[in-house]
Amino acid sequence: MSTSTGAGTGTSTAPTASTIETTAAHGNLTDRVKAMQSVWILGVLVVIVAVFGVMSPSTFLTTGNLTNIAQNVSIWAVLAVGMTFVIITSGIDLSVGSVLVVSSVVSAKVMESMGDSGWTTALVGLALAVVVGIFWGALNGFLVARAKVPPLIVTLGTLSVALGVAQILTGGLDIRSAPQVLQDNIGYGRLAGIPAITIIALVVVVLGGIMLHRTRFGRYTYAIGSNETSARRVGINVDRKLVQIYALSGFLAGIAGILSLAQYGTTTIAGQSLTNLNVIAAVVIGGTSIFGGQGSMFGSMVGLFIPAVLQSGFVIVGVSPYWQTVAVGSILITAVYVDQHRRAAAVRGG
Amino acid sequence: MSPRFEATGLSRRFGRVQALDNADFDVDAGEVVALIGDNGAGKSTLVKALTGNLDLDAGEVRFEGEPVHFATPQDASRLGIEVVHQDLALAPHLDAAQNMFLGREVMRPGVLGHLGFMDTPQMRRRSAQAFTELGSAVRSVVVPVGSMSGGQKQTVAIARAVAWADKVLFLDEPTAALGVVQTRNVLDTIKKVRDRGIAVVLISHSMPHVLEVADRVQVLRLGRRVATYRGADTSVEELVGAMTGALDPKEGAA
Ligand SMILES: Nc1ncnc2c1ncn2[C@@H]1O[C@H](COP(=O)(O)OP(=O)(O)OP(=O)(O)O)[C@@H](O)[C@H]1O
Numbered sequence: 372m373s374t375s376t377g378a379g380t381g382t383s384t385a386p387t388a389s390t391i392e393t394t395a396a397h398g399n400l401t402d403r404v405k406a407m408q409s410v411w412i413l414g415v416l417v418v419i420v421a422v423f424g425v426m427s428p429s430t431f432l433t434t435g436n437l438t439n440i441a442q443n444v445s446i447w448a449v450l451a452v453g454m455t456f457v458i459i460t461s462g463i464d465l466s467v468g469s470v471l472v473v474s475s476v477v478s479a480k481v482m483e484s485m486g487d488s489g490w491t492t493a494l495v496g497l498a499l500a501v502v503v504g505i506f507w508g509a510l511n512g513f514l515v516a517r518a519k520v521p522p523l524i525v526t527l528g529t530l531s532v533a534l535g536v537a538q539i540l541t542g543g544l545d546i547r548s549a550p551q552v553l554q555d556n557i558g559y560g561r562l563a564g565i566p567a568i569t570i571i572a573l574v575v576v577v578l579g580g581i582m583l584h585r586t587r588f589g590r591y592t593y594a595i596g597s598n599e600t601s602a603r604r605v606g607i608n609v610d611r612k613l614v615q616i617y618a619l620s621g622f623l624a625g626i627a628g629i630l631s632l633a634q635y636g637t638t639t640i641a642g643q644s645l646t647n648l649n650v651i652a653a654v655v656i657g658g659t660s661i662f663g664g665q666g667s668m669f670g671s672m673v674g675l676f677i678p679a680v681l682q683s684g685f686v687i688v689g690v691s692p693y694w695q696t697v698a699v700g701s702i703l704i705t706a707v708y709v710d711q712h713r714r715a716a717a718v719r720g721g
Numbered sequence: 722m723s724p725r726f727e728a729t730g731l732s733r734r735f736g737r738v739q740a741l742d743n744a745d746f747d748v749d750a751g752e753v754v755a756l757i758g759d760n761g762a763g764k765s766t767l768v769k770a771l772t773g774n775l776d777l778d779a780g781e782v783r784f785e786g787e788p789v790h791f792a793t794p795q796d797a798s799r800l801g802i803e804v805v806h807q808d809l810a811l812a813p814h815l816d817a818a819q820n821m822f823l824g825r826e827v828m829r830p831g832v833l834g835h836l837g838f839m840d841t842p843q844m845r846r847r848s849a850q851a852f853t854e855l856g857s858a859v860r861s862v863v864v865p866v867g868s869m870s871g872g873q874k875q876t877v878a879i880a881r882a883v884a885w886a887d888k889v890l891f892l893d894e895p896t897a898a899l900g901v902v903q904t905r906n907v908l909d910t911i912k913k914v915r916d917r918g919i920a921v922v923l924i925s926h927s928m929p930h931v932l933e934v935a936d937r938v939q940v941l942r943l944g945r946r947v948a949t950y951r952g953a954d955t956s957v958e959e960l961v962g963a964m965t966g967a968l969d970p971k972e973g974a975a
């Protein structure tokens with residue numbers, strides 16, 4: 372880059388380098404944090420936790436219950452990492468639940484045929500689940516980027532195809548076996564009292580967050596969602612990035628598939644039909660814009676905990692858990708409404 | 722010696738509109754060429770076609786005497802050719818520094834860099850320096866470009882192109898949204914960039930600006946270059962006449 376352009380001449384009243392803000396100053400940071408949807412939605416989460424905590428402190432605010440909640444969101448958290456990337460590109464991945472199912476089916480079938488329940492078998496199963504996941508993800512990405520079919524349609528299609536493949540492979544019957552080492556160490560295993568599955572999810576979330584917010588890959592993810600033309604003009608290989616991003620989502624669905632096998636000891640062919648919508652709702656509640664260019668990993672995690680905490684809280688205080696579904700749907704709409712409203716207000720200067 | 726950048730017989734049709742009709746164009750190193758013409762004359766189309774943003778139906782493009790074909794904007798970038806598009810093409814959710822270095826991120830040294838980690842402080846510092854040099858009204862390189870004024874956005878786009886252009890700089894109506902001071906700064910920048918030996922192509926509807934900075938003026942009408950004038954020897958009346966077709970100038974007058 373050239374630096375020889377020289378400063379503006381005497382006519383210039385423009386700021387000097389020292390007056391151009393190059394770091395997020397404190398006041399500014401607070402402003403921006405306040406402006407982030409993930410922060411006020413975190414407030415909502417805190418309020419929900421507080422309300423249940425007050426209503427039944429002896430059962431809700433126990434380590435046991437909180438650990439339980441964390442365990443329940445772990446698999447969705449892994450999916451939400453990929454979904455956050457995808458939605459930031461202004462895409463969507465409806466196929467995650469089906470890809471989870473088909474990965475776990477392929478992996479369970481092969482592990483079953485290997486006969487034993489040791490680590491070798493488990494590792495083969497993991498590798499297979501991941502490969503199957505990447506395959507479906509990359510297929511999504513290819514169809515979105517190269518065939519220019521809208522992501523909603525592509526992933527609606529692969530949702531159906533992947534689930535169908537899983538049903539064909541199994542005749543529709545769940546495979547009720549998973550290597551003992553997986554169930555013992557990952558499904559029920561704990562480290563310092565924390566479920567192994569939660570630790571794995573946490574690692575995935577942290578790595579995903581670093582990748583999104585600190586690396587060039589993440590930067591390009593935002594750039595594509597913000598202005599695809601501009602991304603192309605500066606030389607970003609948008610098509611390849613999209614394939615990679617959808618493949619990442621598929622890869623994580625594969626990981627989720629193996630985690631789900633470990634947790635439940637069976638495939639869950641019929642049990643994932645709403646997984647995609649729950650994950651998308653969490654990501655959107657967390658402030659990731661469905662129009663692309665905007666979002667954070669932190670927000671997605673906050674968005675995940677709201678439904679989980681409501682579920683657990685309703686059970687504990689004796690409200691029918693069906694209300695959870697009602698509450699989550701309402702929060703989703705409210706969250707997006709408030710976000711849009713706030714943005715419109717910001718534009719008006721209100 | 723062959724001109725820095727030259728095109729002959731460019732044609733491009735959009736449906737029934739012949740946007741470029743056998744158009745010629747040339748610009749030399751260390752020269753400012755103004756490209757003028759009425760709305761719809763084909764100026765933006767010409768710039769896009771010359772910089773890998775648009776395919777041509779016919780025509781030849783030569784860079785430093787060699788025939789070139791740019792399939793993508795990067796092909797042009799790689800040779801040091803940069804454009805400020807009329808629609809700016811910034812990513813609104815990214816800040817000025819992120820936009821400035823988009824596609825050219827400075828990576829952290831060593832292993833971290835290979836893992837994809839960026840040197841954000843350096844990119845911010847260098848962006849701030851570039852905006853200062855341009856005398857731009859950008860106050861912060863860490864707020865999203867989408868929240869900036871039209872003129873601030875424009876200076877971000879200009880600073881980005883100026884920073885990376887080593888051979889040819891295209892500016893498609895760069896001062897359209899700028900205030901008086903910033904316009905002056907951009908015109909001064911154009912001269913400085915030219916004095917560094919870079920070929921500058923300025924598209925503008927402001928004849929005083931054109932006359933101030935242009936070494937040559939090329940007039941485009943209905944997708945065709947109809948006249949070329951030396952900036953020092955022409956006048957607003959002559960340029961307007963050529964643009965509208967009121968005058969019937971001879972191609973290659975200069
Ligand atoms: N992508 C496109 N599709 C169809 N027609 C187009 C397209 N781009 C340009 N045109 C047409 O080509 C002609 C030239 O357009 P161009 O944008 O090059 O004009 P211009 O000289 O830059 O005008 P202005 O001064 O208004 O910016 C116009 O008639 C326009 O309608």
Ligand SMILES: [Mg+2]
Pocket residue numbers: 764765766807893
């Ligand atoms: Mg134009």
